[in-house]
Amino acid sequence: MRALTYDGPYRVSVRNKPEPKILHPQDGIVRVTSAAICGSDLHLLHGLVPDTRIGFTFGHEFTGIVEEVGPGAQGVKKGDRVMLPFQIFCGGCYFCTRGLTSCCENTNPATDAGTGIYGYSHTMGGYDGGQAEYVRVPFIGVDAEKIPDEVEDLDALPITDAYTTGYQGAEMCNLKGGETVLVLGCGPVGLFAMWSAWAMGAGRVIAVDHVDYRLEFARNWLGVETLNFKDVDLVTTVKGMTEGRGADATIEAVGCEAAGGPMHRALGVYMKLEAGSPQAINFAIHATRKGGIISLIGAYGPPSNGVDIGTFMNKAQTMRTGQASVKRYMPHLLEHVRAGRIKPSTVFTHRLPLEQASHGYHTFAQKRDGCIKVALFPNGTIH
Numbered sequence: 369m370r371a372l373t374y375d376g377p378y379r380v381s382v383r384n385k386p387e388p389k390i391l392h393p394q395d396g397i398v399r400v401t402s403a404a405i406c407g408s409d410l411h412l413l414h415g416l417v418p419d420t421r422i423g424f425t426f427g428h429e430f431t432g433i434v435e436e437v438g439p440g441a442q443g444v445k446k447g448d449r450v451m452l453p454f455q456i457f458c459g460g461c462y463f464c465t466r467g468l469t470s471c472c473e474n475t476n477p478a479t480d481a482g483t484g485i486y487g488y489s490h491t492m493g494g495y496d497g498g499q500a501e502y503v504r505v506p507f508i509g510v511d512a513e514k515i516p517d518e519v520e521d522l523d524a525l526p527i528t529d530a531y532t533t534g535y536q537g538a539e540m541c542n543l544k545g546g547e548t549v550l551v552l553g554c555g556p557v558g559l560f561a562m563w564s565a566w567a568m569g570a571g572r573v574i575a576v577d578h579v580d581y582r583l584e585f586a587r588n589w590l591g592v593e594t595l596n597f598k599d600v601d602l603v604t605t606v607k608g609m610t611e612g613r614g615a616d617a618t619i620e621a622v623g624c625e626a627a628g629g630p631m632h633r634a635l636g637v638y639m640k641l642e643a644g645s646p647q648a649i650n651f652a653i654h655a656t657r658k659g660g661i662i663s664l665i666g667a668y669g670p671p672s673n674g675v676d677i678g679t680f681m682n683k684a685q686t687m688r689t690g691q692a693s694v695k696r697y698m699p700h701l702l703e704h705v706r707a708g709r710i711k712p713s714t715v716f717t718h719r720l721p722l723e724q725a726s727h728g729y730h731t732f733a734q735k736r737d738g739c740i741k742v743a744l745f746p747n748g749t750i751h
Contacts, residue, residue: 370500372426374426375422377414378414380426388502392506393439395441395507396434396505396508400499402522403743404525404526404741406454407556410729413426417488420491424489426499427499428528429528430498432503434512441508449514451527453532456505457475457484458475460474471693472484499746522712522713534558534560534562538570546570547569548571548610549616550576550652551565551618551619554576554577558622559586559589574593576594577596615655617656646675656685659684659685
């Protein structure tokens with residue numbers, strides 16, 4: 369089969385690989401119909417995630433058709449059209465039975481760094497991802513969510529990660545109605561967090577980025593206020609917009625490659641001496657009011673980071689974080705789509721055949737050509 373493969377930092381290509389096989393009675397094989405490039409895939413591309421091995425296939429956002437199921441898999445059958453949460457979970461462990469599928473203790477038991485994730489290095493279990501013609505899906509009967517006939521692939525695809533992560537990011541802000549919510553990052557996750565904040569009753573949403581076309585996209589699609597942090601002193605400006613206090617809640621949707629802090633970016637992104645740049649976290653701490661909530665959904669690697677924890681403590685803030693437990697949100701978000709409240713496919717500004725994946729990665733990473741998000745099609749049929 370054809371599949372994207374990692375060739376080393378900043379290099380990916382599409383090559384022939386063996387088709388996946390059933391390895392466990394609860395496995396399934398899915399023929400991929402659409403896959404997305406996620407902002408966190410860029411952390412892999414740039415060599416920021418430990419134990420990303422040569423020849424590994426990326427891709428944790430994908431939809432497809434069930435081709436085969438193991439003898440122990442129940443609830444799905446050959447021919448079903450499905451989407452898969454980006455994390456792999458067993459459905460029966462301590463955490464899964466409490467709805468925390470992102471904390472499953474059986475799909476990556478060697479480490480507490482995270483549960484198994486498709487296409488996200490051997491640190492996260494070593495499971496090949498969905499930027500390929502076929503993918504092995506462990507626990508398919510538990511993990512897979514059937515896509516309703518009236519929902520198009522590209523409207524379902526963001527529910528596997530970006531839409532759900534943004535939704536959980538807004539939910540963790542514990543909004544009661546009328547709050548000012550600051551969203552750091554106008555990538556897909558940030559955009560979905562903005563939509564979700566409005567849906568949960570925010571009175572004001574302020575979006576922050578340093579790329580003008582992304583800010584324009586956020587204004588046009590979601591009607592938010594925008595700030596380019598390269599043009600203003602972000603913390604001073606946000607306080608000036610909020611009676612000197614700061615935002616009631618801030619959603620950090622950037623992660624370890626945050627711009628804005630040259631020293632931390634050099635230490636974390638280029639020298640790998642920190643777990644990426646903590647600039648966005650520190651912006652959040654200083655731009656959020658005392659007693660406010662910081663919702664951290666940007667992806668970071670493991671170890672230390674130069675976070676201004678003293679200011680965080682002294683401002684009596686709350687920080688909530690975690691990978692989205694995608695499965696528990698899927699039915700609810702599908703209802704938003706089916707009711708016409710949101711069209712998630714709007715974020716896919718670029719739609720390419722799998723063979724052009726390398727071009728898609730570099731366009732996305734370099735923020736060229738108005739790129740918000742890239743969809744890949746293994747069969748070459750672009751929707």
